[in-house]
Amino acid sequence: MSVLLRAQGLAKRFGAVTALFPLDLELEAGRTLAVLGPNGAGKSTLLRLLAGLARPSTGALEIDAAARSRAERRRAIGLVGHASFLYPMLTTRENLVLAARLHGLDAPGERAERALAEEELLGVADRRAGALSRGLAQRVAIARALLHAPRLVLLDEPWTGLDARAAERLTRRLAALPSAGRALVIVSHDLGRVAGLAARALVLVRGRAGWLAAEALHSEAALAPAYAACVEQLEGAA
Amino acid sequence: MTQSTSLPRLTAAALGVSALLWAFFVWRAPIDAMQGPIQKILYIHVPCVVGAYLGFFLTAGASGVYLWRRGERADRFAAAAAEVGVLFCTLVLLTGPIWAKGTWGRWWTWDLRLTLTLLLYLIYVSYLLLRSFTEGSERAARFSAVYAVVGVLLIPLNYWAIDLAGGRTVHPENLGRGSLGAGMGAPFALGMLTAVAAFAHLLVRRLEVGALRAERERLDAEALRREA
Amino acid sequence: MSALLAILWKDLVSEWRSRDRLVAMGVFALLVVIVLYLAAPPGGGPEARAHVPGLLWVAWSFAGVLGLNRAFASELENEALSVLALAPVDRGFVFLGKALASFVLLLLVQAASALAFALAFDLDLRPVAGRLAGVAALGAAGLCTLGTLFSAIAVRTQYREVMLPLLLLPLLVPVLLGAVRATQALLLEGTLPWPALQLLLVTDGVFAIVSFLCFEVVLDE
16 A cells, blocks of 8 residues: 655644644555544644645655655645635636646546536536535535546545535545545544544644544444544643 | 843943944034034934844845745744834934935935835835734745845845936935045944944844744643633 | 646636726726826826826826736635645746736736827827837736735735735836836837836846746745
């Protein structure tokens, strides 16, 4: 199993406030990592560090060892954030074509068409992104994030705002994503959704990290108490 | 913490000595034959120019270091140097026109040096406003650092531009050695020294304040965590 | 390179569909022309004409700043800026794409307002049209390069509309001085002064390089 992500002593400070204390992390291909924790714990900060949107204050981050520059490293990453990252004045198709061109993909038009078909979005292909519902926008966001076949897929609270059917659909999609060349990191506070998907879980409380045992992730029933215990322990340490 | 109180005392002492000597020599300096007593305001004006430009270059330098190494101390140094520098720059722009009105009869002209200093002042003010109004201290540090570096890189261009627009005429060019009358050398030299000493002292104090603020922020954040 | 073109295309198409920047800039420039016309009646002959180059650049630079202020506004909706920040290209190319889009829009407004100026002040621009366009373009380039860099910064500050002119104008002096001097010589004497052009070219070059390099840092969170 190849290691896709390796972080050593990764930390982020904003002025005098530490948002993330030094963290070590390794993720192999085919695995899904869940990042759990209460609000304001530093989960989004961690994700943005991994995505390359923010620079760590200290520590080293290695994504795709072959990458020689920050720009190249970004090629390996696909991010689905809180917001949809879609341009409201452009249609769904145009947003995807834009993403394809930004990533320098060959035949951007075709790639976009294929993505639309895969995510079953052809019906809204010509609708302006600003007019899409939250659920549809989320699906387009995922299509956009996967367009360039990234090796590391990062998702920030992906189930927020989705109705039950859409949420189910998403869970199935995410379950199918990890493969020989790809790994997932999912930030969520929805323990139920995460329980079946992730093989490992990191809990963040006020910037401090704790790991959950693998057995805890087999079901929500096992996860909830393990999570609560971990949170309590981390709060005590802070 | 205790270590930092000895440096301000040192700079304060240096400032005190320098200022006393300077004041003495200014008082004893002869009254300029052509310009009259108003000329003495130059003993403040010229040293302040030193402070203003010193601050600018220090800010730009510290900003460069920050962009390269992302050290918090470089950022705090840049902020402190900018605040002290803008103070000196304000004095330059206040004392200059007073002198100008007394000798040339006009408050302001668009001479090269005046315009350049005014631009410098505007860049200073923009830098400080940028720091205040950016959300997030790390972002503020980064943005203002970029601005300071860009600002300093453009000084030669500004110089060229204003020169092109014909601004070289009015401001006195008295940098030559023999151009100062007898008895005026000492106060000028001491003035420069005093300005540097004042700058250093204010900078050190301001850095102290910066460090204390950072410490308080850290303690606040900790307290917030513990009670939440 | 494809990223640059993609961004340029996106900005221009978005602009075409909403037309908000273009209309705002155009109306503003027109207003400036009207106000200046009322303030300085054109019957005055050579004396009134002498002010036209400066007035022209007042209209153009304010319209430019207005447009630049909105350059990144659309990126904030849905956090679309992250898409640009995530692109696996040197972020300098993102800068170029945005700057070029602003440049194109400004050129259009410059052309329209030059026409309005010529009508209002009874000027015959035909003999100098080509060279005037060149000077206008050089000035616009300076404005749009540094302006795009600072717009990206200003858009994430508290008083973004005020912040951009505050940051930009002191540093824009070389561009404005060079451009006004060149326009002056062009309109009043029919010549193009090489020193002013030199200043413009060098300044534009410096602005472009500096902005290109700084954009990587600016586009971080």
